[in-house]
Amino acid sequence: MPYRSTEVISPGRPDMTPLHSVTLTHDARHLRRKLLHLEDDVVMLDLKEPVMLADGDLLVLEGGGYIRIVAAPEALYEIRPRDPLHLIELAWHLGNRHLPAQIETGRILIARDPVIRQMLEGLSAEVIEVSEPFHPLRGAYHAGGGHSHGHSHHHHG
Known part of the structure; x- marks a missing residue:
């Protein structure tokens, strides 16, 4: 049953x-x-x-x-930066392409994609093929059921 x-x-x-x-x-x-x-x-x-x-x-x-x-373990790229600032730069490039990414202190994990690998290596990141469970960050737009709010920005001079 x-x-x-x-x-x-x-x-x-x-x-x-x-x-x-x-x-x-x-x-x-x-x-x-x-x-x-x-x-x-x-x-x-x-x-x-x-x-x-x-x-x-x-x-x-x-x-x-x-x-x-x-x-489940998945076919991923482990992206290793030169330093913490480089990690932020690499995360920005991946985020700009809306790629699901698991961001950790010394590395980023993404699904394997040869075009993205080429871009990352062009940005002087070390890219290693790994197989492990994937836990990408949940984007803000995926959070809580149907919740939305407006944004207002106040600039103080």
Whole structure:
């Protein structure tokens, strides 16, 4: 009998032992309604609004129990800058192209793209092929359900 979940605990607590886990890539972790396939069963996920599931999140099952979300390793580029200022410059170039990026203190991770690799190497970044889970920053426009507000800027002279 398929499981059903309408709730996510993010992040899941270590003391909550899951019945199963499901491994998903970054793109597959953005969902609202979906049939998720386990080793020998399925979970019908039916959330009120879309969510970006993270590694370790738990789907709460109707009737009790949890399913752990596992971030799948993906083919990525690890971008290593010369110094912290160079990292900011590289992040700006990637952001300017609206590329999902995982930004850390000494590196940036992005999905592999030979054209972008060429650009980064042209900006004297070291680019290394890696395979690991991908957790890009969530853009401001993806935050909270339908929330928007105007901006007003006051300049003091």
